[in-house]
Amino acid sequence: MKFSRLARLACLLVLGMPLAACQRNETAASWQLTDISGHMPDLAFQLTNDQGKAVTAADYRGKVALLYFGYTHCPDVCPLTLAHLHVVMQKLGKLAEGTQILFVSVDPQRDTPEALHTYVTAFDPRVVGLTGSPAEIEALTKRYRAAFSREPGKASDSYEVSHSSGIYIFDAGGKARLLATPDDAQDKLVHDLYLLLSAGGTP
Amino acid sequence: MKPGMLLLWLMPLLPPQVQATQADQIKASHAWIRLLPANLPAAGYVTLDNQGSSAATLVSARSAFYASVMLHQSATDTTGSSSMRMLDRLTVPAHGEVSLAPAGYHLMLQEATHPFKPGETIDITLDFADGSHLRVPFSVRPANAPD
Numbered sequence: 462m463k464f465s466r467l468a469r470l471a472c473l474l475v476l477g478m479p480l481a482a483c484q485r486n487e488t489a490a491s492w493q494l495t496d497i498s499g500h501m502p503d504l505a506f507q508l509t510n511d512q513g514k515a516v517t518a519a520d521y522r523g524k525v526a527l528l529y530f531g532y533t534h535c536p537d538v539c540p541l542t543l544a545h546l547h548v549v550m551q552k553l554g555k556l557a558e559g560t561q562i563l564f565v566s567v568d569p570q571r572d573t574p575e576a577l578h579t580y581v582t583a584f585d586p587r588v589v590g591l592t593g594s595p596a597e598i599e600a601l602t603k604r605y606r607a608a609f610s611r612e613p614g615k616a617s618d619s620y621e622v623s624h625s626s627g628i629y630i631f632d633a634g635g636k637a638r639l640l641a642t643p644d645d646a647q648d649k650l651v652h653d654l655y656l657l658l659s660a661g662g663t664p
Numbered sequence: 665m666k667p668g669m670l671l672l673w674l675m676p677l678l679p680p681q682v683q684a685t686q687a688d689q690i691k692a693s694h695a696w697i698r699l700l701p702a703n704l705p706a707a708g709y710v711t712l713d714n715q716g717s718s719a720a721t722l723v724s725a726r727s728a729f730y731a732s733v734m735l736h737q738s739a740t741d742t743t744g745s746s747s748m749r750m751l752d753r754l755t756v757p758a759h760g761e762v763s764l765a766p767a768g769y770h771l772m773l774q775e776a777t778h779p780f781k782p783g784e785t786i787d788i789t790l791d792f793a794d795g796s797h798l799r800v801p802f803s804v805r806p807a808n809a810p811d
């Protein structure tokens with residue numbers, strides 16, 4: 462805290478830079494996750510939530526949104542990510558109320574709203590499961606360059622889905638801000654979400 | 665009695681083989697299952713510590729509680745895309761350790777015979793290349809259990 466005030470003072474006095482520009486640099490430098498501001502489009506979609514209700518991104522404006530692509534027949538990486546996010550939410554305490562985790566199924570054939578509901582609620586009450594038509598899902602994954610593909614499994618009716626493992630973070634205004642990978646430490650997520658949330662989504 | 669005669673008498677009492685099986689060499693620890701709702705496929709994790717002086721190779725696994733148990737590996741490619749693939753075998757080097765842990769090797773458990781609850785223990789048998797087996801108790805943990 463002391464340091465940042467000093468840095469701001471240095472900006473004003475020594476560098477003669479406008480305060481706003483300086484603060485921006487200061488914030489950019491303090492992110493621990495990958496900063497994607499300006500590199501990814503705003504949050505936008507038309508899907509069905511795990512209650513069977515039609516929803517759009519506008520329904521989640523005002524909250525910091527964590528977008529993650531997965532599917533319920535994914536027993537290893539998807540649950541690990543959701544379990545991590547559960548811990549992150551616990552660490553954020555009351556601030557977590559300002560977040561919304563969006564688990565978008567890339568397997569809409571098997572992931573009905575009911576199946577998604579049972580799955581996501583096993584992890585954290587702040588997770589919403591979203592599904593839709595294959596075209597709607599594809600549109601969203603393409604928007605964030607989160608390609609996915611389906612590979613046939615051993616049994617004729619089984620298949621595996623490969624999917625992007627990143628967590629896309631949007632501020633309360635729906636602007637893309639940060640990208641977390643499953644390898645990023647929980648503390649980095651807590652740190653950056655704390656910054657986004659305590660600044661009302663616009664630091 | 666001559667000393668040679670004595671040895672002959674004692675022969676049947678000696679163990680038939682000195683060589684330990686691969687299963688004998690393995691110490692399994694931290695065995696757990698991440699339980700998922702609605703009979704979705706689940707993952708089993710375990711750390712295998714080979715205390716022997718030769719490699720031990722896991723070739724399959726089975727359980728009376730699941731219709732199918734497969735050896736899987738999750739991997740993330742350079743584009744950040746994550747997928748799973750099936751493995752035929754997994755070798756634990758001599759005096760080495762291999763961990764089946766989240767986002768890596770895991771036992772893919774499908775079609776449970778009945779619904780489980782966190783806190784229960786489920787036996788899974790690991791089969792090794794030399795035909796030996798190791799029965800390991802796995803503790804059932806909730807979906808959001810930290811690793």
Ligand SMILES: [Cu+2]
Nearest residue numbers: 537736748772
């Ligand atoms: Cu698997």
